[in-house]
Amino acid sequence: MTKRNIISVLDMKDDMPQLVELAAKLKAERGNHGEPLKGKTLAMIFEKPSTRTRISFHVAMSELGGTPVYIASNEMQMGHGETVEDTARVMSKFVHGIMYRALDYKVMDRIGEIATVPVISGLDNLEHPCQALADMLTIKEKLGSFKGKKLVYVGDGNNVCNSLLYACAIMGMDMIACCPAVRMPNAEILLEATRVANTNGSSILVSHEPGEACKGADVLYTDTWISMGDDTSIEMATKIFHMYQINSKLLSIAKPDCIVMHCLPCHRGQEITNEVIEGPQSVVFDQAENRLHAQKAILYALLK
Ligand code: CP
Ligand code: NVA
Numbered sequence: 001m002t003k004r005n006i007i008s009v010l011d012m013k014d015d016m017p018q019l020v021e022l023a024a025k026l027k028a029e030r031g032n033h034g035e036p037l038k039g040k041t042l043a044m045i046f047e048k049p050s051t052r053t054r055i056s057f058h059v060a061m062s063e064l065g066g067t068p069v070y071i072a073s074n075e076m077q078m079g080h081g082e083t084v085e086d087t088a089r090v091m092s093k094f095v096h097g098i099m100y101r102a103l104d105y106k107v108m109d110r111i112g113e114i115a116t117v118p119v120i121s122g123l124d125n126l127e128h129p130c131q132a133l134a135d136m137l138t139i140k141e142k143l144g145s146f147k148g149k150k151l152v153y154v155g156d157g158n159n160v161c162n163s164l165l166y167a168c169a170i171m172g173m174d175m176i177a178c179c180p181a182v183r184m185p186n187a188e189i190l191l192e193a194t195r196v197a198n199t200n201g202s203s204i205l206v207s208h209e210p211g212e213a214c215k216g217a218d219v220l221y222t223d224t225w226i227s228m229g230d231d232t233s234i235e236m237a238t239k240i241f242h243m244y245q246i247n248s249k250l251l252s253i254a255k256p257d258c259i260v261m262h263c264l265p266c267h268r269g270q271e272i273t274n275e276v277i278e279g280p281q282s283v284v285f286d287q288a289e290n291r292l293h294a295q296k297a298i299l300y301a302l303l304k
Contacts, residue, residue: 001301005112005119007105009129009166013196015301016136016170023137023290023297033296035065040096040303042066046122047073047103048228052264052291053122053130057099060295066303069095088114097303103229118302125159125229126186131263132163134294135221136171138287142259143218146173147201151219152254154178154210155244155271157185160223160263165193165204172200178213179206180240210243210250217254221261222246222271238270247273251281259283 003011012019026033042061046054054070061068073079078087088111091098098115101122102108112119121129136146143149151168153161157179165185168175175197177185184190184206194204207213214220222244225237232240246260260272260282268274277284 004302006129006298006302007108007112007119007121008127009132009163009170010192010196012129012133013166013170016133016167019133019294019297019301020136020140020171022300023133023293024140026296026300027137027290027293031063033064036300036304037061037064037066040066041094042068042097042099042299042303043091043095044068044070044099044122045073045076046070046101048101048123050101050122052288053099053101056291056295057122057299060292060299064296064299066096066299084110085114087111089116092116097299120298120302123159125227126189127163127166128159128263129163130291130294130298131160132167133298134290135164135261135263135287136167137290137294138261138283139171139173139219139259141286141290142283146171148174149218150174150176150216151221152176152178152210152214152217153221153223154214154246154250155222155241156183156225156227158183158223158227161185162189164221165189166196169193169197169200169202169204172197172202174203174205176205176207176213176217178208178210178244180244181208182240211253214250214254217258219259219261220246220251220254223263224265224267225271234270241271245271245273246276248275248279251276251279257281261287264288 058068102124105124105126
């Protein structure tokens with residue numbers, strides 16, 4: 001790995017294709033890895049709930065021979081007066097890596113600066129890099145390649161969308177972020193992803209028209225209309241996003257073999273219909289499984 005931390009997908013800019021390959025190799029080993037992380041400990045701090053990230057990091061660390069230590073942030077001194085900086089310094093004395101799910105990306109960045117061991121983002125309000133790596137592994141498995149393939153993200157321009165912009169740009173895949181004007185992806189990330197895509201011969205576009213954007217798509221991707229920490233009411237979200245639902249009608253204008261992705265947890269009847277998520281084009285549970293294999297690749301690359 002070129003970088004010590006994975007806080008943004010951009011930290012994997014020079015390594016993402018190799019990380020996807022490593023994840024595929026580790027997946028093929030089916031848990032028999034020979035304990036490459038024996039003697040290594042990973043602290044896992046969560047300021048927001050998690051099912052997939054928490055369990056997949058725990059199992060990944062165990063299957064690589066290392067030890068995961070889970071800490072709920074509200075049980076730490078950090079929430080009770082101890083500074084972020086002191087916490088990062090002390091933890092660096094105990095563990096070989098820190099996996100952190102943060103409410104605020106600025107706190108994530110600060111821990112990344114101060115800690116002397118690798119810091120891995122398990123999501124913050126700006127990005128979800130580990131999800132994006134698992135998504136690229138899933139796309140590689142299902143489509144075979146990235147070049148010339150088109151991913152359309154439909155819905156909220158949130159952390160998952162931001163990380164996908166970088167990941168598609170790095171892997172040379174075309175992406176359209178199809179979001180309402182009031183919920184566009186982060187402007188700086190959009191700009192930088194466009195620049196990276198240009199150097200890799202792919203395109204990053206934005207749209208407000210799902211009916212246009214999804215034409216000829218190889219991948220339709222969506223995520224919740226209301227992310228953790230967002231206080232938008234469901235009534236308001238429904239007003240903003242009602243056109244931005246992946247349903248059979250929208251899927252019918254994509255390529256006939258288009259796959260449907262969602263990072264989960266999903267809200268059936270909101271951003272995606274039950275029919276589509278349970279339908280033959282949905283790959284969401286293989287995608288969820290790949291969190292485990294992607295996590296292993298990240299842990300191996302940073303901690304070995
Ligand atoms: N996709 C994802 O990160 O899920 P969790 O919130 O359950 O970890
Ligand atoms: N955008 C969602 C992703 C959850 C995995 C959130 O931040 O809540």
